[in-house]
Amino acid sequence: MPSEETRRVSDLATLKAFGHPLRMKLYRALYIARSATASQLAEQVDEAVSLVSYHLRKLADHGLIEEAEQQGTDARERWWRPASHGLTFHDEDFRDAPEKAATHSAIGRLSFDQHIELYRRYLDSYRSWSDEWRSASFSSEFLGRLTAEELASLSREMHTLIRRYEDEGRAREESGDTEGRENVALHIYGFPFRT
Known part of the structure; x- marks a missing residue:
């Protein structure tokens, strides 16, 4: 296991x-x-x-x-x-x-x-996906002013939330709820930068 x-x-x-x-x-x-x-x-x-x-x-x-x-x-x-x-x-x-x-x-x-x-x-392949999937997919950018501690806290909270969705989705799939389920990638980067 x-x-x-x-x-x-x-x-x-x-x-x-x-x-x-x-x-x-x-x-x-x-x-x-x-x-x-x-x-x-x-x-x-x-x-x-x-x-x-x-x-x-x-x-x-x-x-x-x-x-x-x-x-x-x-x-x-x-x-x-x-x-x-x-x-x-x-x-x-x-x-x-x-x-x-x-x-x-x-x-x-x-x-x-x-x-x-x-x-x-x-x-x-964007056009080959259904309207529902095209509407659900997203791309966004957040430009904030944070401390290193705030960024680390944000990272932990986001990982907890994502893990919850992943675990719930797997549990539903294992119980037979496979209708409409697709692989989903979520790439998140949080890093400092200077202009």
Whole structure:
């Protein structure tokens, strides 16, 4: 059973293991599916099953994913699932050495690039979504004047709210309420800037 807690990645080896573009995509796809085989994930990311299997094992070596209960009839297929409710990466865990800081920054940029690509795909397919989904989707920007403490508090409150919606949606889906349910991405950034 995966942990219901969010895992804080604080070591460089695990950060590097996660920081491969394909591994990040695989983790995201597995997080959404909750459990899947290498062949199912390979279809989603358009890569060879052998390559996907290799990268899944690397994620498992660092405890980011784990084997899941067999769900199909093919005993040769290994099922995988995330080992925790999610992952977090904090600056303070990687600032004590230049290599750590550089790796943390590089993975942050890679993650951001993947978020942009996901949103671009949505914009490119915007008209293919129903009026209901187009009306529900949003993009906004907040430009406020906050202290670091206020920004941290805002982050905690937003994460609590998002987690509540995610947990309620999963519970409803598991009880059979699947009508109209889609994968939803919500990318939130809070950072200081100077003009």
